[in-house]
Amino acid sequence: MNANNFGYDIIVVDNGSFDDTKIICEGMNVKTLSHCINSDINGTWKTYLNYAHKNDYDIVCQFDGDGQHLAKELPKIINPIKNKEANQVIGSRFLGNKTFQSSFTRRIGIGLFSFILSRIFKYKIKDVTSGFIAFDRRIINFFSTYYKAEINDPNQTHLLSFFSGAKIIEVPVEMNLRMHGSSLYNWLNSLIYPFNGLFNIIGCLLLKKEIRKDWTKKYEP
Amino acid sequence: MNLNLQILSLILGIVFFLVILYNIRRRKLSPSYSVLWIILSFILIIIPIFQSVFINIARFFGVYAENLIYILLIGFLLIYVLYITSKVVRLNNQVKELISNAAILEDEVKELKKK
Numbered sequence: 001m002n003a004n005n006f007g008y009d010i011i012v013v014d015n016g017s018f019d020d021t022k023i024i025c026e027g028m029n030v031k032t033l034s035h036c037i038n039s040d041i042n043g044t045w046k047t048y049l050n051y052a053h054k055n056d057y058d059i060v061c062q063f064d065g066d067g068q069h070l071a072k073e074l075p076k077i078i079n080p081i082k083n084k085e086a087n088q089v090i091g092s093r094f095l096g097n098k099t100f101q102s103s104f105t106r107r108i109g110i111g112l113f114s115f116i117l118s119r120i121f122k123y124k125i126k127d128v129t130s131g132f133i134a135f136d137r138r139i140i141n142f143f144s145t146y147y148k149a150e151i152n153d154p155n156q157t158h159l160l161s162f163f164s165g166a167k168i169i170e171v172p173v174e175m176n177l178r179m180h181g182s183s184l185y186n187w188l189n190s191l192i193y194p195f196n197g198l199f200n201i202i203g204c205l206l207l208k209k210e211i212r213k214d215w216t217k218k219y220e221p
Numbered sequence: 222m223n224l225n226l227q228i229l230s231l232i233l234g235i236v237f238f239l240v241i242l243y244n245i246r247r248r249k250l251s252p253s254y255s256v257l258w259i260i261l262s263f264i265l266i267i268i269p270i271f272q273s274v275f276i277n278i279a280r281f282f283g284v285y286a287e288n289l290i291y292i293l294l295i296g297f298l299l300i301y302v303l304y305i306t307s308k309v310v311r312l313n314n315q316v317k318e319l320i321s322n323a324a325i326l327e328d329e330v331k332e333l334k335k336k
Contacts, residue, residue, distance in 0.1 A: 013324070033324040039317050047321035054325060149314050 008074070011051060012065070013044040042151055049135075053144035061134040069132050073173040077134045080169055087139055087166035088158070090125070091132030095172035109194055113155050116201060121162060125170055129154050132173060139166055146215045152200055159204040163211045227269035234265030257301050264293065 011031050014021045016038035025032045033047050045062075052060045059081050063069050069091070077089040094110075113128045131154070135143075142164045143151075151157055162168055241258050244250040250258075268275050268290070279289040 031328065033321075033328050035320050035324050037320060039320045043317050043320060046317055047324050050321050051325050148318060150310075150317060 008061075009057075011048060013047045015039060015044050042153075045151060049140055049144045052140050057140070058137050059134055060140055062131060064131045068176055070174055070176065073132070073175075076171050076173055077132065080171065081134055081136045085167075086169040087136045088161050088168045089134045090127060090130050090158070090168065090170045091134075091173035091175075092127035092130060092170045093173070093175050094126045095170060105190065109190070109197075112194065113197055113201075117155060117158060120159065120205075121168070125158070125168070127170065128158060132175070133157070135161075136166075139164070142166075142215060147211070153197055155197055156200045156204055159201060160207070160211065163204070163208045164215055165212075227272065230265050230269045234262050234267075237265060238262040257297070257304065261297055264297075 009031070011033060012021065012025045014025070014032055014034035016035040022032050022034050033051060035043060035047070039046075048060060048062070051057075059078055061074060061078060063071075063074075073091060077091045080086045080089050110127065110129055114126050117128055118124050133154070139161045142161060143157075146164075147160055151160075158168060238259065241250065241255050241262065245252055245255060275289070276286045279286040282289065284292070
């Protein structure tokens with residue numbers, strides 16, 4: 001971790017795990033925020049956004065700890081925000097040369113959601129489930145002050161930040177296959193996932209007007 | 222309706238009401254959560270007393286009086302489950318917020334101790 005540090009602050013969010021995450025990270029002098037209880041798959045999201053909001057960070061980048069994401073790709077997704085080209089950048093596996101192959105069924109699912117999101121955004125967006133995302137201050141603000149409710153999948157994040165008036169772009173990045181741990185989608189979850197995802201999208205669409213009315217007017221003169 | 226059924230309904234309603242009151246007094250139930258249960262016990266008490274009204278309502282919908290009870294009960298339970306679900310969602314959000322805030326505060330305390 002430290003070897004590839006480009007001068008960013010690293011924060012490890014330990015979601016109530018039983019292994020020695022905390023001790024190892026502290027040994028490496030990395031800041032750890034550890035949950036006292038496991039707060040589900042998406043619980044970490046709240047912690048790092050709240051942390052970023054509290055400490056006035058300009059850019060936050062979500063980075064999975066399973067070795068799937070490469071630290072050398074970080075500048076790629078952070079530069080568009082630095083140059084004020086976008087508010088949210090998604091590191092895409094499917095743009096550019098393909099280094100990442102996922103299973104057929106999963107690609108169907110991703111294709112479906114990317115189709116729906118592309119229709120809503122009115123421009124093409126390909127890798128909607130990527131966990132390699134960077135946010136700017138505007139989105140940090142939005143999610144830590146206005147929309148505090150639970151977020152169940154990345155689609156929801158993209159949609160809500162899009163409704164809040166953010167510009168979302170996608171850049172090609174390289175990714176490894178995961179080295180540790182397992183995917184959270186087993187066969188049962190992957191059966192339920194599409195329906196869940198569709199409901200999440202519908203739920204977000206219902207919020208569209210409210211977000212535009214409340215948030216955009218209040219925080220953006 | 223059968224007289225025995227009327228008496229049973231009346232007794233059940235009253236017992237139910239008393240149990241709820243007892244639980245509220247022992248602080249095992251909060252009044253705001255038990256409003257719907259109290260309404261249910263009132264329904265159980267009212268049905269045998271105003272039996273003819275109830276039977277007329279049943280006739281209006283074209284069902285037997287006994288079936289109307291089932292319909293009302295199922296409707297009631299659905300409403301209650303919906304209510305509970307909304308509470309669970311709210312609690313879930315609050316707990317997550319608290320966990321994340323606790324983690325951040327713990328870190329801040331650690332930083333302060335170091336100094």
